[in-house]
Amino acid sequence: MSTAETFDRVARTDRTFERRGALWVGKCLICNGPIAFDARTGEGATLEHIRARSRGGTEDPRNLALVHASCNHEKGRRWDPRRRRSAEDYDAFVARLLARRLDRWRDDPGPSPRR
Ligand SMILES: [Zn+2]
Known part of the structure; x- marks a missing residue:
């Protein structure tokens, strides 16, 4: 799957995202911004x-x-257990993000119409 197809699939299954013309607009999973x-x-x-x-x-x-x-960079820098956090801290952080992803989940309505 190409990068664009993967991004599209993730946005389609995250209910914070909506299509606005050529853009997908939503919320970052990590910071909610x-x-x-x-x-x-x-x-x-x-x-x-x-x-x-x-x-x-x-x-x-x-x-x-x-x-x-x-945010992606910061997650790697702050939470990688090889650096400064414990594996337990990392697992707890990952569990919070996985729960947030499921909370935002919507069933895939299918590919966006091509423009
Ligand atoms: Zn962010």
């Missing part, structure tokens, strides 16, 4: 693996979220 990205290119957001692939996270859309590049 407004985020918008180009539906064709994904520019403006980064794809977050809530549970990192290196820690057993999968490509399941429930494990994927759209976040600000800065």
Whole structure:
């Protein structure tokens, strides 16, 4: 799946996101702040693996979220248990984000119409 297709699928299954012309507009999963990205290119957001692939996270859309590049970077910097946090802290943080993703979940209404 291309980056744009993956981004589109994640936005379609997150009820904070709506299509506005060429953009998807919604909320960053990590900070809850407004985020918008180009539906064709994904520019403006980064794809977050809530549970990192290196820690057993999968490509399941429930494990994927759209976040600000800065939030994605900060999550890696602050929460990576190889750096300063314990594995328990990391797991608790990941559990909170996974719960938020499910709270926002909506069933996939299908691909966006092409423009
Ligand atoms: Zn953010």
